[in-house]
Amino acid sequence: MKSSIHDLRIFGGTSLFQNPVHVGHPNLLRKQQLERRLSAVLNSGQLTNHGPQVRKFEERLSELMKVRHAVAVCNATTALQILAKALNLTGEIIMPAFTFIATAHAMDWIGLTPVFADIDPVTHTISPSSVQRCLSANTSAILGVHVWGNLCDVESLQNIADEHAVPLIFDACHAFGSSRAGKFAGQFGRAEVFSLHATKLVHSLEGGVITTNDDDLAARCRRLRNFGITGLTEISDIGINGKMHELSAAAGLHSLEDLPEILAVNRRNRMLWAEQLANTSGLNLQSVPQGQQSNYQYVVGRVDASRFGLTRDQLITVVRAEGLFARSYFVPGCHRSVPYSHHAGAECELTVTEAILQDVLQLPTGLAVEPSIIERAGQLLEFIARNSRAIFEEMLRTPVLDHHPQDPVFFGTVATPPQTANAAIPVAGVDGPLRSHVRHADTVPEPHLTTVSEAAVSAMMHQRSGAQ
Numbered sequence: 001m002k003s004s005i006h007d008l009r010i011f012g013g014t015s016l017f018q019n020p021v022h023v024g025h026p027n028l029l030r031k032q033q034l035e036r037r038l039s040a041v042l043n044s045g046q047l048t049n050h051g052p053q054v055r056k057f058e059e060r061l062s063e064l065m066k067v068r069h070a071v072a073v074c075n076a077t078t079a080l081q082i083l084a085k086a087l088n089l090t091g092e093i094i095m096p097a098f099t100f101i102a103t104a105h106a107m108d109w110i111g112l113t114p115v116f117a118d119i120d121p122v123t124h125t126i127s128p129s130s131v132q133r134c135l136s137a138n139t140s141a142i143l144g145v146h147v148w149g150n151l152c153d154v155e156s157l158q159n160i161a162d163e164h165a166v167p168l169i170f171d172a173c174h175a176f177g178s179s180r181a182g183k184f185a186g187q188f189g190r191a192e193v194f195s196l197h198a199t200k201l202v203h204s205l206e207g208g209v210i211t212t213n214d215d216d217l218a219a220r221c222r223r224l225r226n227f228g229i230t231g232l233t234e235i236s237d238i239g240i241n242g243k244m245h246e247l248s249a250a251a252g253l254h255s256l257e258d259l260p261e262i263l264a265v266n267r268r269n270r271m272l273w274a275e276q277l278a279n280t281s282g283l284n285l286q287s288v289p290q291g292q293q294s295n296y297q298y299v300v301g302r303v304d305a306s307r308f309g310l311t312r313d314q315l316i317t318v319v320r321a322e323g324l325f326a327r328s329y330f331v332p333g334c335h336r337s338v339p340y341s342h343h344a345g346a347e348c349e350l351t352v353t354e355a356i357l358q359d360v361l362q363l364p365t366g367l368a369v370e371p372s373i374i375e376r377a378g379q380l381l382e383f384i385a386r387n388s389r390a391i392f393e394e395m396l397r398t399p400v401l402d403h404h405p406q407d408p409v410f411f412g413t414v415a416t417p418p419q420t421a422n423a424a425i426p427v428a429g430v431d432g433p434l435r436s437h438v439r440h441a442d443t444v445p446e447p448h449l450t451t452v453s454e455a456a457v458s459a460m461m462h463q464r465s466g467a468q
């Protein structure tokens with residue numbers, strides 16, 4: 001552990017985690033069994049087109065979520081589109097701006113206009129009162145997102161949807177295994193959509209599923225998923241290829257078997273993070289709303305810069321260099337991303353969204369995150385909080401090394417390492433206040449050298465004086 005701030009990697013010390021600790025590492029156990037399973041599918045002669053693996057997977061999903069229908073799809077983005085088409089939606093669809101961009105893209109891609117509503121400051125899910133304010137004569141549906149595995153205020157949203165006679169649907173991509181008042185995600189609204197992408201709690205490598213208790217809607221979704229084909233010589237709708245293939249379904253069945261273990265590990269990790277951060281002032285973990293059970297797929301906190309002593313993005317710079325790849329999330333917000341920033345429907349006030357985009361911090365969890373990692377990471381965060389003033393001042397004085405030797409951003413997973421001297425590259429999660437300069441050796445890239453901008457200094461001082 002660090003005994004002085006000069007032991008921090010940003011000031012030339014050694015990274016705490018030689019093997020970087022990531023958010024969203026795939027949950028994957030019993031690889032040999034999975035290989036055998038995949039190999040059996042390859043030898044079966046049926047690789048796709050609603051084969052036995054997909055049918056079994058759908059059956060298991062509907063049993064688990066206690067819902068009449070589970071329609072397996074190639075990914076959640078396509079599943080959202082199939083659902084919207086099956087509901088014949090047109091015009092505007094109200095959704096939170098605080099969601100993964102796929103929620104908005106999926107709808108816009110098929111000609112719907114996303115109207116961005118604000119979120120609740122505690123659960124970070126869509127605010128029913130903001131939805132009320134976003135309603136218009138063109139509203140054709142309300143799309144809630146169960147962010148971080150916290151279920152939306154489904155009862156209030158349902159009342160609004162009923163009152164205005166529009167369907168309520170959910171992007172439940174974060175909510176596999178979460179429940180509210182004893183009811184599992186998958187049963188709410190007209191239908192819900194889950195992602196089974198490799199980074200999700202349960203996954204089929206890539207995949208998605210639509211769940212609904214509405215028989216007609218499920219039948220329409222099934223038709224649309226398969227080009228609108230209804231018989232050997234019959235095509236009833238304009239459909240798409242949204243089929244899940246057999247290998248994916250087999251991987252999903254494999255992953256489902258680990259659900260109890262994944263949930264238990266996530267719960268343990270959340271508890272350990274809470275213990276570790278109990279004395280770290282200014283970094284507060286989100287708590288699960290009363291009456292809900294979370295899948296704890298995400299461990300999320302907010303950095304109160306005036307108490308912590310560094311902004312969220314400054315903290316990310318320090319910990320990423322240590323190999324703790326904590327992240328901001330959903331930045332810049334759907335409403336501020338280029339395709340939507342000049343959107344006609346973007347007039348709802350997004351005060352809470354704006355605040356949370358600035359300070360939310362996601363910490364690693366999942367099967368790959370051992371208790372010892374959380375213990376060391378917690379000690380690191382506490383050390384940074386205790387020494388934040390000195391770290392901040394040292395950041396002002398000296399250039400800092402702001403990357404880990406195995407930083408995936410630096411090594412090309414996210415961005416290709418620049419080849420020319422002094423080229424500036426963006427650093428994921430470091431939005432705004434820090435400037436990056438890069439130096440390079442021939443083959444081994446040298447670290448980013450970052451200094452803190454004057455704007456950041458004055459913002460910081462302002463925060464500090466406000467807190468006093």
Ligand SMILES: Cc1ncc(COP(=O)(O)O)c(C=O)c1O
Nearest residue numbers: 075076077100102103173195197
């Ligand atoms: C909230 C949310 N919506 C939609 C998606 C898109 O899911 P998929 O990658 O399966 O298309 C994701 C994926 O991460 C998500 O987190």
